[in-house]
Amino acid sequence: MSLRNTYWLALALACYALSAAGFATERAGLRGRLSQSASVLLGGGAALQTGDLLMRGLQAGNVPVTNFGQALIFLAWLTAIAGLVVIVRWRMPVIGVYVAPIVMVVLAVGAATIQTERLAMPQSLRSAWLPVHVTFALLGYALFVLAAIVSLVYLMYERRLKAKRPLLPTDERTPSLEKLDRISYRLLGWGFLMLSLAILTGAIWADAIWGHFWSWDPAETWTLLIWFLYAGLLESRLTVGWRGRRAATLTIAVFTVLVGSFVGLSLMAGGKHGGNFG
Amino acid sequence: MRETIFISGVNHRATPVAVRERLSYAESEIVAALARLKQAAPAIHEVALISTCNRVEIMGVTTAGEQAHQQATGFLADDRGVEAAAFASSLYHHEADAAVRHLFRVGASLDSMVVGEPQILGQLKNAYAQAAEAGTTGLVLHRAFHKAFSVAKRVRKATLIGHGSVSVSSAAVGLAGKIFDTLADKTVMLIGAGQMAELTARSLKRLGVQSLLITSRTFDHAVALARKLDGTAVPFDGFQPYLKLADIVIGSIAAPKPVLGPEEFEGVIRERRYRPVLLLDLGVPRNFDERLNSMENVYLYDIDDLSAVVNESIGDREREAEKAEGIVRLEVESFLKWLNELELVPAIRDIRSSVEQLRELELDRHRAWLLTLAPAERERIESLTRGLVNKLLHRILSGIREGRAGGSDGIYTAEIARRLLSADLAISGRSLIEDDGDEDEEL
Numbered sequence: 193m194s195l196r197n198t199y200w201l202a203l204a205l206a207c208y209a210l211s212a213a214g215f216a217t218e219r220a221g222l223r224g225r226l227s228q229s230a231s232v233l234l235g236g237g238a239a240l241q242t243g244d245l246l247m248r249g250l251q252a253g254n255v256p257v258t259n260f261g262q263a264l265i266f267l268a269w270l271t272a273i274a275g276l277v278v279i280v281r282w283r284m285p286v287i288g289v290y291v292a293p294i295v296m297v298v299l300a301v302g303a304a305t306i307q308t309e310r311l312a313m314p315q316s317l318r319s320a321w322l323p324v325h326v327t328f329a330l331l332g333y334a335l336f337v338l339a340a341i342v343s344l345v346y347l348m349y350e351r352r353l354k355a356k357r358p359l360l361p362t363d364e365r366t367p368s369l370e371k372l373d374r375i376s377y378r379l380l381g382w383g384f385l386m387l388s389l390a391i392l393t394g395a396i397w398a399d400a401i402w403g404h405f406w407s408w409d410p411a412e413t414w415t416l417l418i419w420f421l422y423a424g425l426l427e428s429r430l431t432v433g434w435r436g437r438r439a440a441t442l443t444i445a446v447f448t449v450l451v452g453s454f455v456g457l458s459l460m461a462g463g464k465h466g467g468n469f470g
Numbered sequence: 471m472r473e474t475i476f477i478s479g480v481n482h483r484a485t486p487v488a489v490r491e492r493l494s495y496a497e498s499e500i501v502a503a504l505a506r507l508k509q510a511a512p513a514i515h516e517v518a519l520i521s522t523c524n525r526v527e528i529m530g531v532t533t534a535g536e537q538a539h540q541q542a543t544g545f546l547a548d549d550r551g552v553e554a555a556a557f558a559s560s561l562y563h564h565e566a567d568a569a570v571r572h573l574f575r576v577g578a579s580l581d582s583m584v585v586g587e588p589q590i591l592g593q594l595k596n597a598y599a600q601a602a603e604a605g606t607t608g609l610v611l612h613r614a615f616h617k618a619f620s621v622a623k624r625v626r627k628a629t630l631i632g633h634g635s636v637s638v639s640s641a642a643v644g645l646a647g648k649i650f651d652t653l654a655d656k657t658v659m660l661i662g663a664g665q666m667a668e669l670t671a672r673s674l675k676r677l678g679v680q681s682l683l684i685t686s687r688t689f690d691h692a693v694a695l696a697r698k699l700d701g702t703a704v705p706f707d708g709f710q711p712y713l714k715l716a717d718i719v720i721g722s723i724a725a726p727k728p729v730l731g732p733e734e735f736e737g738v739i740r741e742r743r744y745r746p747v748l749l750l751d752l753g754v755p756r757n758f759d760e761r762l763n764s765m766e767n768v769y770l771y772d773i774d775d776l777s778a779v780v781n782e783s784i785g786d787r788e789r790e791a792e793k794a795e796g797i798v799r800l801e802v803e804s805f806l807k808w809l810n811e812l813e814l815v816p817a818i819r820d821i822r823s824s825v826e827q828l829r830e831l832e833l834d835r836h837r838a839w840l841l842t843l844a845p846a847e848r849e850r851i852e853s854l855t856r857g858l859v860n861k862l863l864h865r866i867l868s869g870i871r872e873g874r875a876g877g878s879d880g881i882y883t884a885e886i887a888r889r890l891l892s893a894d895l896a897i898s899g900r901s902l903i904e905d906d907g908d909e910d911e912e913l
Contacts, residue, residue: 353645353648353649353769354763354764354769356771356775356778358782363648364633366648367651368647368648368649368650368651369648369649369650369746370649370650370651370652370746371651374651432743432744433742433743433744433745434744435743435744435745435767436744436746436766436767437766437767438744438766
């Protein structure tokens with residue numbers, strides 16, 4: 193990996209760190225120049241990462257997601273962008289205090305574990321489906337990250353309201369419970385769609401290369417389980433009308449399973465998804 | 471004589487509403503009243519009349535403070551037909567910096583009954599507009615009012631003086647805003663047609679609530695209120711089935727025991743498919759069982775919870791008011807500086823013209839000789855005298871403005887300078903005869 197590449201990433205990381213600090217000071221009720229530019233810094237980090245991804249993508253001739261570290265970097269980028277969309281589109285800067293540090297940590301871990309040599313991708317596996325499959329999967333994860341963050345904000349805000357404790361100075365700008373609940377639901381819906389598309393494109397790709405759609409690879413099994421959990425979550429909302437606290441708690445619970453499987457699988461590093469494209 | 475700004479009047483702090491209401495003016499009466507006031511009070515040069523439910527104040531510009539005060543309050547008593555004794559003891563009179571400070575504090579809502587309430591600024595703007603319409607404002611009041619508006623704006627921007635809920639109904643509405651994103655598609659149900667419930671329902675309607683159900687033990691009360699608020703009356707015996715429609719339920723019924731408990735509400739929640747419900751309990755004894763608060767997506771606030779929100783906000787506003795006082799103090803200083811300089815204007819004009827007259831007099835004396843010179847040389851002498859005079863004036867005037875003559879009062883120094891220079895003119899007029907031989911020195 194060239195020095196220039198790490199230079200871009202380091203700058204992006206610095207932007208995210210400053211953004212996280214800005215959101216944190218804002219939440220502490222200290223409004224200053226840093227807190228006012230927190231969202232801009234988050235965007236700056238994402239822009240720097242875009243440059244980095246473009247460079248590495250051009251080098252590799254593909255979406256640079258052939259190992260775990262790269263996947264994390266890509267995930268950080270998608271989460272930052274999706275987070276910005278939510279912050280701007282739905283005017284929810286309150287989630288920034290979680291989005292920025294999470295993006296920062298994911299990027300830092302990704303940058304630390306990235307393998308210096310590009311994994312040679314067997315010519316036989318190169319396919320237009322790979323970037324599509326991986327992008328859907330990681331975009332789905334990014335949306336689930338945001339859904340969990342919004343749910344967390346919901347739960348903490350709800351607790352303050354129910355306890356009738358004095359609200360935080362920043363609660364003046366916290367969206368209503370109804371809105372937080374609705375946004376979390378939307379993010380879940382979009383995340384679920386992305387996850388479904390990831391499974392579908394993965395199956396098509398597998399069929400093209402190995403001749404079968406499904407091989408019960410650990411990642412496939414776990415992903416299917418998570419898909420069912422999210423499906424159940426959405427279903428309970430549609431039919432029984434579970435929402436509010438219960439929905440938020442379940443969103444966070446399922447997300448925990450998702451994180452566990454993601455980390456666990458990458459540590460095991462077996463199967464096709466671990467980089468052994470056997 | 472020096473002009474000064476003054477305010478005479480009564481406000482909610484010392485004068486009871488029974489007196490205030492007799493002294494107050496309707497908006498439509500003010501322009502005519504100002505014209506009468508101008509007639510009745512010759513000591514007052516510029517004048518405005520501020521009349522709200524919390525204050526009746528006459529603000530003006532005068533050269534005789536005490537006289538203006540007498541005339542203003544005398545006018546108020548005569549014009550309103552209120553015996554002066556009824557409000558003499560609670561009357562206040564401010565002059566100069568105290569009057570400016572008072573005006574700025576009123577505009578910034580620091581003198582309001584509920585500190586930080588936003589209406590006062592609009593009322594003050596009205597008072598100013600009416601005085602302008604009546605033609606009773608001048609340079610000083612224009613500037614004072616505009617400054618008061620900008621101070622108010624600055625205070626709103628720099629402090630949180632207008633934040634938080636300071637009444638039970640606004641606290642209730644504030645909570646609704648924390649739970650619901652929009653009120654337009656929500657239904658409000660009143661159990662009991664109490665006054666505070668009505669007030670809260672009105673505030674909610676203002677924020678977009680369309681659908682309103684009202685039940686009361688006396689059905690006629692429910693019907694009457696429903697007609698007033700454009701709602702639907704529901705019989706008290708059978709209100710339970712309507713509960714599932716209500717997103718906000720306001721209880722204000724006099725009942726020894728709660729009318730709503732968790733047992734019957736369980737089914738309501740399920741029928742509502744867990745959509746959130748805000749329960750506002752304004753009743754004492756309480757109308758809603760407190761265990762309801764621990765139910766999912768149910769938010770229960772009783773009268774104490776709401777009062778706690780109100781007290782909290784009032785405390786916050788008081789803290790913010792201290793910051794606002796600091797802003798007002800600075801602005802009063804800067805306004806007085808402007809006013810002082812304004813006072814100096816006539817004196818400065820006199821000083822300028824005295825010195826200029828002196829210069830022209832001297833040039834006149836040498837006119838015959840000057841005419842023998844070439845135009846360029848004449849021009850040279852002209853500019854030399856002008857330069858000398860301007861340097862001298864600059865020293866004197868900047869010395870007056872900056873108070874370099876000692877003492878704080880610029881107008882006093884200016885007056886001395888003015889007199890000395892005009893006396894100088896008289897002396898120099900005499901000297902033309904006496905000191906004829908010294909003319910070379912004088913040039």
